[in-house]
Amino acid sequence: MYQTTLTVETHGEGTVRDLTAQVQAAVAASGCENGLVSVFVTGSTAAVTTIEYEPGVLEDLKRALSVVAPDNLPYAHDRAWGDGNGRSHVKAALVGPSLSLPVIAGRLAAGTWQQIVLLELDVRPHRKRSVHLTVVG
């Protein structure tokens, strides 16, 4: 069992960070040959998933998320708290904060065009997003 925490800086809504190399480095540091690595982002306005890290598809994903949580809608969260980030919370809950990937022969077993990404969904920048990595096995 090995744990480490990545600290990721984001510029607010729309920032997508490719974490694949850092997750692979943690797997190497753990010495794990076969097992699992769990990726978890703290906070309720960010999410993790896998996607091809290519500007076009990241733009397409952003558009798709705005179908379910459009910018120009009144949000009950914003009426209550005035944060202006009701849509951020909704998108984060839908995509989800966690991901588990297999480690096989000391390597992340993801596809060549399948990167592990942090989606910043909040309307404001976060200088220190915490992404916890746990390697088991």
Next chain:
Amino acid sequence: MYQTTLTVETHGEGTVRDLTAQVQAAVAASGCENGLVSVFVTGSTAAVTTIEYEPGVLEDLKRALSVVAPDNLPYAHDRAWGDGNGRSHVKAALVGPSLSLPVIAGRLAAGTWQQIVLLELDVRPHRKRSVHLTVVG
């Protein structure tokens, strides 16, 4: 390795239960200092995710889910089975039944405003939803 099952009562579509304290209690009972806790809801009409447990944002999430699976649409599932809960199945499959969170120094490492929630999506109440918790590490 430690396992326990939470039994949660719901009033049907729209019930959202904050499970954070119960998951933290299971982590404490496990004696695990560093590892993972996996949260899994059985059944195909409920889901788990993390969100700020605040009435406004829960209402916003409900609205967002009804964009992809509106109430007033004919569902093939309902034509075949007459359950009237086609939309519940669709929402549950999209949000997903499982979540993994890190345990660091004996505590759940989630954000302060990031609660673990059970979303009841079925149109009828469930008196005994089972949520399985597995602590590893």
Next chain:
Amino acid sequence: MYQTTLTVETHGEGTVRDLTAQVQAAVAASGCENGLVSVFVTGSTAAVTTIEYEPGVLEDLKRALSVVAPDNLPYAHDRAWGDGNGRSHVKAALVGPSLSLPVIAGRLAAGTWQQIVLLELDVRPHRKRSVHLTVVG
């Protein structure tokens, strides 16, 4: 700790494969009595989730995914790469590539009408989709 890889053939967009029996078989082969099984699909145009494996609800899910990523929209990914599968990438990132399920007394603890499924979202067939299973505990 036990790992195995399923190789699944798909006919392209719309193929949904019920993997439940194969995941249960892997759990049995592992000899694990209590723990977790992690399911992960490699590639950025497929996803895994749980759903009732019934034709009606699978059709309903397909329709719901096309609300966020319609067929007839121009995708930035397609403009850049000409793959014609921008929508596939978007849907895959939203549903997600991973799932963790509890193993209790040697059995998958999912609901009776809750099957583990691979969603092929790509526009072309994949003869050899890899789904990695990792049993821990």
